Amino acid sequence: MQVPASFEFERAESVGHALELLERYGPEARLVAGGHSLIPMMKLRLAQPDALIDINGLAELSHLAVAGDTLVIGALVRHAALLADPDVGRYFPIFHEAERVIADPVVRNRGTVGGSLCQADPSEDLSAAFAAVRADAVIAGPGGSRTVSIRDFHVGPYETVVEPGEILTELRVPIRPGAGSAYVKVERRVGDWPVAAAGAYLRLGPGGVIAEAGLGLTAVGAEHFTAPEAEAYLIGKEPGEAVLREAGRIAAESCEPQADQRGPVDYKRHLAGELTFRALSRAAARADGSQS
Amino acid sequence: MRISVTVNGQTHVRDVEPRLLLVHFLRDELGLTGTHWGCDTSNCGVCVVQLDGVPVKSCTVLAVMADGHEVTTVEGLEKDGELDPVQQGFVQCHGLQCGFCTPGMLMTARWLLDRNPDPDEGEIREAISGQLCRCTGYENIVRSVRWAAENQEAKA
Numbered sequence: 001m002q003v004p005a006s007f008e009f010e011r012a013e014s015v016g017h018a019l020e021l022l023e024r025y026g027p028e029a030r031l032v033a034g035g036h037s038l039i040p041m042m043k044l045r046l047a048q049p050d051a052l053i054d055i056n057g058l059a060e061l062s063h064l065a066v067a068g069d070t071l072v073i074g075a076l077v078r079h080a081a082l083l084a085d086p087d088v089g090r091y092f093p094i095f096h097e098a099e100r101v102i103a104d105p106v107v108r109n110r111g112t113v114g115g116s117l118c119q120a121d122p123s124e125d126l127s128a129a130f131a132a133v134r135a136d137a138v139i140a141g142p143g144g145s146r147t148v149s150i151r152d153f154h155v156g157p158y159e160t161v162v163e164p165g166e167i168l169t170e171l172r173v174p175i176r177p178g179a180g181s182a183y184v185k186v187e188r189r190v191g192d193w194p195v196a197a198a199g200a201y202l203r204l205g206p207g208g209v210i211a212e213a214g215l216g217l218t219a220v221g222a223e224h225f226t227a228p229e230a231e232a233y234l235i236g237k238e239p240g241e242a243v244l245r246e247a248g249r250i251a252a253e254s255c256e257p258q259a260d261q262r263g264p265v266d267y268k269r270h271l272a273g274e275l276t277f278r279a280l281s282r283a284a285a286r287a288d289g290s291q292s
Numbered sequence: 293m294r295i296s297v298t299v300n301g302q303t304h305v306r307d308v309e310p311r312l313l314l315v316h317f318l319r320d321e322l323g324l325t326g327t328h329w330g331c332d333t334s335n336c337g338v339c340v341v342q343l344d345g346v347p348v349k350s351c352t353v354l355a356v357m358a359d360g361h362e363v364t365t366v367e368g369l370e371k372d373g374e375l376d377p378v379q380q381g382f383v384q385c386h387g388l389q390c391g392f393c394t395p396g397m398l399m400t401a402r403w404l405l406d407r408n409p410d411p412d413e414g415e416i417r418e419a420i421s422g423q424l425c426r427c428t429g430y431e432n433i434v435r436s437v438r439w440a441a442e443n444q445e446a447k448a
Binding site: 001042110 | 293309310311313332333334335337340346347348349352353354356357359400418419421422423
């Protein structure tokens with residue numbers, strides 16, 4: 001029987017209250033929302049926070065809306081809500097394709113977008129998806145809010161720039177015309193962590209050449225979950241098969257997969273290249289309107 | 293910590309440690325052993341209950357998180373002595389062998405049919421994809437849910 005170590009429990013009534021509680025309990029307090037990463041770690045005693053601050057009741061963090069040319073996703077939005085939202089699917093199929101392969105429907109009912117990003121698991125799918133679309137993360141702290149590019153958000157495995165006294169409150173994703181996106185994952189079985197996965201975002205400019213390229217790589221040791229050399233290579237080129245394959249090759253070279261029970265390094269590197277190519281192909285077809 | 297949780301329509305007030313998991317609260321504090329306790333890692337889904345009408349894995353929810361909320365367990369499916377159509381479906385179509393996964397399967401199946409009264413096989417399989425039947429009786433579980441879809445008004 002797995003039982004967490006003892007801890008104090010507080011329920012936050014607002015973001016301001018949560019910040020006060022974080023200050024009161026200090027750096028060994030943890031926020032809890034869905035709890036589907038933290039509670040299993042606490043049951044295994046891999047995590048033993050002094051206090052849990054429950055933010056599940058904060059409706060102010062559950063917003064999901066298009067505001068002008070930005071998709072705004074509250075940190076407390078459940079995976080199931082992101083997957084069910086038609087605007088998300090219309091503007092960013094990458095999120096729906098990633099969500100569809102995150103854990104299972106019951107876990108997605110509980111787990112949250114913000115929790116996934118803050119857990120910063122190197123194998124977590126949304127980190128790469130948000131990196132691909134160049135989202136911004138809004139972080140509230142005692143001195144007010146600050147905005148951080150998602151590409152600066154993850155410092156390393158299980159580590160982010162969110163300080164102990166701060167809360168990730170929302171993600172902001174720019175919506176641009178002429179863009180397409182996709183996410184492709186290889187997993188050992190349904191609901192598993194990826195062996196490897198890739199997300200792609202492409203925006204086509206005049207003449208059908210690539211004006212903007214975003215790549216996200218999961219579980220292959222890519223720094224900040226992305227591949228900037230491959231993105232730079234794509235700019236100004238037409239998204240033909242040879243170009244997209246070359247981008248995949250560059251992305252595969254740039255990452256540093258680790259061998260584990262999900263596969264050896266060369267297999268994961270192969271997947272990184274192939275999945276980058278496939279995600280780019282689908283993103284390109286969506287960007288030029290030939291695929292929905 | 294004092295909590296008040298409404299389970300199957302009845303409100304229970306208890307003093308619990310914050311680290312008590314919802315599955316153990318239901319089984320050990322309330323004696324509702326219909327909810328099973330399996331892998332303890334949110335993989336197997338035998339502990340699925342509905343929290344405010346949404347299926348969750350109760351081994352990964354703290355009892356204190358259910359304070360002020362409504363929980364429905366398999367014991368709450370029966371209405372006025374009549375089995376829910378999903379329960380009848382499992383009876384009619386041999387949807388259980390050892391029965392260990394059954395309560396979780398029933399709770400997810402009920403939720404699926406509430407949202408989608410006429411799911412196809414793929415939709416049923418997707419809905420229960422976070423739940424394991426170690427008897428590997430999935431074919432009959434899918435048939436049982438389909439039976440319930442076709443007999444939503446069934447009386448036992």
